[in-house]
Amino acid sequence: MQNVTQQTHNTSLHDTLLTKSLSAADYVSTHDAMLARTLERISLKKEQGLRTPDELWIVDHNDVYTLGQAGKEEHILQRTDTPIIKTDRGGQVTWHGHGQLVVYWLFDLDSIGWSVRNLVSHAEQAIEDVVNDCLQNSLSSISDNISAHARRDAPGVYLYADTDTVADNDAQAQNTSLDDKIMLGKIASLGFKIKHGFSYHGIALNIDCDLSAFNAINPCGYAGMQMLRLADFLTIQKEPEAQTAQHMHNSLSYEQVTQKLIDNIAKRHAGLIELRAIAPK
Template structure:
């Protein structure tokens, strides 16, 4: 497991973990959170907040209140009980996992603020990618959060009224859009005002792993990935080292998300009004 730490400023650090097994990563995240809690309580020290960018080895994780019934099929992939909120989900290569180790009290954020900042950061970056004409494969797709189900979902503009009389509108953010599925999930744990765990965004992962579960406890939830809607680079093989020059890379999308979160952390991006119920 490769571990690279990059301080952005005195209050914000990014840490990169590649090919990371779940349990050691979780244990390190919890240990760091407990250290920060102790330093604040015992010495009044505010430690830098940390953003952990993780490329996980394949794993299913089941949240604190997770129900085994949402695991539909047992595979060779490990299933691990963990202490975040939410039900069962999958993590693996091609999915961008970002853990938010934040001191919410020092930031002046409520738990609702944290969730909204996470969702809106994903919305910002996904919509920027979806609207980039050089990489977008569709000009009528957009990313939105929902009040009734945490995460970020993709929606398509509805066809003209006379052509969708029999179509079912499914929890749309407004009346002229139809939900296609879910691209990003989130689940946090708060301990003494400090957050850990975070978000998972499907970039160019193999979505078949979700077939063995009810993702986040929703039977039949269609999971989506960014690479189906924009042109993304694939890892070069020995035979083909040429990359499509106008394609997005996993690293570029990651950096866009880090930059957006860092601005929110610094108070440079304010929360928008919450998504409608």
């Protein structure tokens, strides 16, 4: 396997939120750094009363399977050359790798007035907002009548197709329950850890990754769960310099999707986007 040097880039969004970008990141070292930073923030708050800026870590991971704190190894169907790491987040087994956008939320929940349920709902709704915006503005006919939704009974974000009856009536399509839609599969997963009111770990959105890695596991503990990626429903630029102007106008890059998600999360963190009603069961 070719060794790739990890690169880090930090950006301040505002006084109470900054981003840290990591490319070609190994899971163990990234997790250790994330935990160390969280413990440091907890200590500064408890001992000195300091509120430190919250952080979004935007991570491009090297291939890895991670098994949650209560994860069951029976959900690992096949052993491959990809490392399997036991970690301290919630949830079962999942895969991270190139082409998948991972965002870790290092938030002081008490300082921003969020409950754990608020955190999960904001995470799911931020993904819904961005994926639906990408789908609705795509010129591809594949994305017609496809929409992203969270579920109460299974954390994460899923893509649904309208039935023919619903698709014929746009007003009805906006108000229909998920029972009137056909679930296509899962496009984003999430799993958090809360320690003394501080969150870490976060979300993973499949953009243009190789989905075959999920064949070796029951994703998030669900046997037969179909995993999806955004690239199967709209054009994701792989090499922008090689694209024509018209093609670039009709497509999105990985970086553009990433920025949309960062912007949405930052607005939620600042209280500029309120939570919608929680998704139906």
